[in-house]
Amino acid sequence: MAKILRRExxxxxxxxxxxxxxxIAQKSKPGQFVIIMPDEKGERIPLTIADWDKExxxxxxxxxxxxxxxxKLSLFEAGSEVPVFVGPLGKPSEIKKYGTVLLAGGCFGIAxxxxxxxxxxxxxxxxxTLLDVKANYLLYWEEKLRAVSDQFxxxxxxxxxxCKDYIPKTLQNIIKKGSKIHKVISIGCTYLMYTCSxxxxxxxxxxxxxxxxxxxxxxxMCGACRVTVDGRTKFACVDGPDFNGHLVDWEELxxxxxxxxxxxxxxxxxxxxxxxxx
Amino acid sequence: MAEKKKMPPxxxxxxxxxxxxxxxxxxxKSIPAKERMKISSQKMPERGPEERNxxxxxxxxxxxxxxxxxxxxxCLDCANPGCVMGCPVGIDIPTFIxxxxxxxxxxxxxxxxxxxxxxxxCGRVCPQEVQCExxxxxxxxxxxxxxxxxxxxxxxxxxxxxxxVYIPPIQPATGKKxxxxxxGPAGLTVAGEMxxxxxxxxxxxxxxxxxxxxxxxxxxxxxxxxxxxxxxGYLEKLGVELRENFVVGLTATIEDLKNxxxxxxxxxxxxxxxxxxxxxxxxxxxxxxxxEYLTRVNLMKAYEFPDYDTPVFLGKRVAVIGGGNVAMxxxxxxxxxxxxxxxxxxxxxxxxxxxxVEEVHHGEEEGIEFHFLTTPIRxxxxxxxxxxxxxxxxxKLGEPDSSGRRRPVPIxxxxxxxxxxxxxxxxxxxPNPLIAQTTPQLNVGKWGNVEVDWDTMATSIEGVYxxxxxxxxxxxxxxxxxxxxxxxxxxxxxxxxxxKKPKAHSAKSKK
Numbered sequence: 001m002a003k004i005l006r007r008e009x010x011x012x013x014x015x016x017x018x019x020x021x022x023x024i025a026q027k028s029k030p031g032q033f034v035i036i037m038p039d040e041k042g043e044r045i046p047l048t049i050a051d052w053d054k055e056x057x058x059x060x061x062x063x064x065x066x067x068x069x070x071x072k073l074s075l076f077e078a079g080s081e082v083p084v085f086v087g088p089l090g091k092p093s094e095i096k097k098y099g100t101v102l103l104a105g106g107c108f109g110i111a112x113x114x115x116x117x118x119x120x121x122x123x124x125x126x127x128x129t130l131l132d133v134k135a136n137y138l139l140y141w142e143e144k145l146r147a148v149s150d151q152f153x154x155x156x157x158x159x160x161x162x163c164k165d166y167i168p169k170t171l172q173n174i175i176k177k178g179s180k181i182h183k184v185i186s187i188g189c190t191y192l193m194y195t196c197s198x199x200x201x202x203x204x205x206x207x208x209x210x211x212x213x214x215x216x217x218x219x220x221m222c223g224a225c226r227v228t229v230d231g232r233t234k235f236a237c238v239d240g241p242d243f244n245g246h247l248v249d250w251e252e253l254x255x256x257x258x259x260x261x262x263x264x265x266x267x268x269x270x271x272x273x274x275x276x277x278x
Numbered sequence: 279m280a281e282k283k284k285m286p287p288x289x290x291x292x293x294x295x296x297x298x299x300x301x302x303x304x305x306x307k308s309i310p311a312k313e314r315m316k317i318s319s320q321k322m323p324e325r326g327p328e329e330r331n332x333x334x335x336x337x338x339x340x341x342x343x344x345x346x347x348x349x350x351x352x353c354l355d356c357a358n359p360g361c362v363m364g365c366p367v368g369i370d371i372p373t374f375i376x377x378x379x380x381x382x383x384x385x386x387x388x389x390x391x392x393x394x395x396x397x398x399x400c401g402r403v404c405p406q407e408v409q410c411e412x413x414x415x416x417x418x419x420x421x422x423x424x425x426x427x428x429x430x431x432x433x434x435x436x437x438x439x440x441x442x443v444y445i446p447p448i449q450p451a452t453g454k455k456x457x458x459x460x461x462g463p464a465g466l467t468v469a470g471e472m473x474x475x476x477x478x479x480x481x482x483x484x485x486x487x488x489x490x491x492x493x494x495x496x497x498x499x500x501x502x503x504x505x506x507x508x509x510x511g512y513l514e515k516l517g518v519e520l521r522e523n524f525v526v527g528l529t530a531t532i533e534d535l536k537n538x539x540x541x542x543x544x545x546x547x548x549x550x551x552x553x554x555x556x557x558x559x560x561x562x563x564x565x566x567x568x569x570e571y572l573t574r575v576n577l578m579k580a581y582e583f584p585d586y587d588t589p590v591f592l593g594k595r596v597a598v599i600g601g602g603n604v605a606m607x608x609x610x611x612x613x614x615x616x617x618x619x620x621x622x623x624x625x626x627x628x629x630x631x632x633x634x635v636e637e638v639h640h641g642e643e644e645g646i647e648f649h650f651l652t653t654p655i656r657x658x659x660x661x662x663x664x665x666x667x668x669x670x671x672x673x674k675l676g677e678p679d680s681s682g683r684r685r686p687v688p689i690x691x692x693x694x695x696x697x698x699x700x701x702x703x704x705x706x707x708x709p710n711p712l713i714a715q716t717t718p719q720l721n722v723g724k725w726g727n728v729e730v731d732w733d734t735m736a737t738s739i740e741g742v743y744x745x746x747x748x749x750x751x752x753x754x755x756x757x758x759x760x761x762x763x764x765x766x767x768x769x770x771x772x773x774x775x776x777x778k779k780p781k782a783h784s785a786k787s788k789k
Contacts, residue, residue: 088529
């Protein structure tokens, strides 16, 4: 069992969870993730590692509340325990001197970008951070990200949901403005990563995404997280989660992520009925 | 398959000593061999197929004392027991059977536990029909050997029910630390042996529940999890430390553990890499690897959804590709989850199926359809990206391949479409690559199997041993245990010849 040290709501629907996990804190590298299970009857779900503290022996993740598992996590208080908190899983992100790196992210991706930006900055890269939020009050970790960025930009829209291609548009504009960008890293929901990859394709900029397929074990033994990259099947949990955004079969990933859509709704309704008074 | 090998002299001696004991001589005299051979084989009571194919409770109910005694009487207590040679770990089968005959169940299970640390499990999942029961001397004479598996299960269940699990004497503490990687059959066996030898053992397990295939692979209706729990509990009584949610290779490497003071290692990480056919459409929604399907159902209890959060498809028309135990487990699980069509699609014929005969037989009774000499060549999607049909090809059998079985050869022009809305690919499991990828000096074969010296189970790194599916690919529990016993003996030898740690440890009193 792993103990929760802290759980707080950062902005509506986005929470931070800090877990006591000294072994994982020692080994965590940017780009890796953990698998967490809220309780004995819960699901195993992956969460990107957003930060770690070797002295304290803790690992921090950010999650967005969408279904049963994240609802359960959002109700934890310090002192609660979870039956599964395992990691660090996945291949770490490649950290080297590229030159100028643009990190584009939104929602839970904002936190996932932080350790990567920090490490790349330490490696001597120029960091442009571009964040997408639906509204200004949904921006979190602004100070942390500003501290590791040379340029910090926010693409905030009103709540008109279908206007999702704004970040790629901003991204396109930055590229067109001329200053050379050597690498783009995009982390966030599938659609955001897909559109950002499309935006950089014609400019031939190396683009890395952190794929988010459904997972069960996270150690390569089940194949639930299989994705097609460059025509070949890869397991996101052991071959990824970072992949070349231009080579991902996005249509297949969108489709596979919807595998349990009806079950997810049924599960949430079932959980709500059992946990909230009428 | 029962391997032809020479009986080790110690085993031969032990059998001889047992055979010549007074009570054994008396027992043999009490019912002459001719009379014993007249007793017919006692049938294992089973739940009816139409009842059992709707739930996950065990199929076999278990022998009762009366049936057990009768079956035990069939055993002739041979001077040269064929059964022992058929057992991959060399259990003293005649002794444990004769102890059942005289009603001393406690001693009987202790006898088994001298060699087999997981008797309640092996009694249920060993393919006895190609091991001890195949080489039983009566089988040659009467066509049906003694039902050794059922007897093993009977006496170990008795012990569990009584709650009086025997803890054998533990050697004085050696001060040596052993890291066992993987809490599957091989790892659990090594842990038990090393703990009994006085070493401090820690098992590192990636999942949150120990057991490996015993917990995520083999369904509840073949192996109840309560049995596994008590077997693991037995290890904890021996002083074994269990660290779950720990992925060696990522959470810490073998090198890190060496620096933490571990003196010897056993890699038992298993065949945790699913094989896919790499045919078009294999990534469509509704197509599972057997590992994923069984993990959702067995480990994450998806059959209790939505009380348990993990979902699983409840396919109405399910095709399971493959012919081994994993395929049989998958197809019978699908049936229990409401499939109207639950079919095995196998490229060879029934005779070549590697699955345990009892499972195929039970499956047939439960309504599983078998499509032999058939293989899928592509999957067809509906407009939502879910599988709705598969295109298959008929096969015929040609010359034997490297496994000794006749090679399937496609029949040109025999393509046909079969409507399915769920597929489980159960064509084999390869060794999980994590340890190999993160342990540079470890020699690994071309399909990911850790290379060992088969006499000692030693890997290319000093102090590091391996056994079970990680060296063989997907195989059986008993073979994993056989490897584990060899490895444990070698590891004990290795640790005994190393310099002792300077800190003195008080010796545990011998029981």
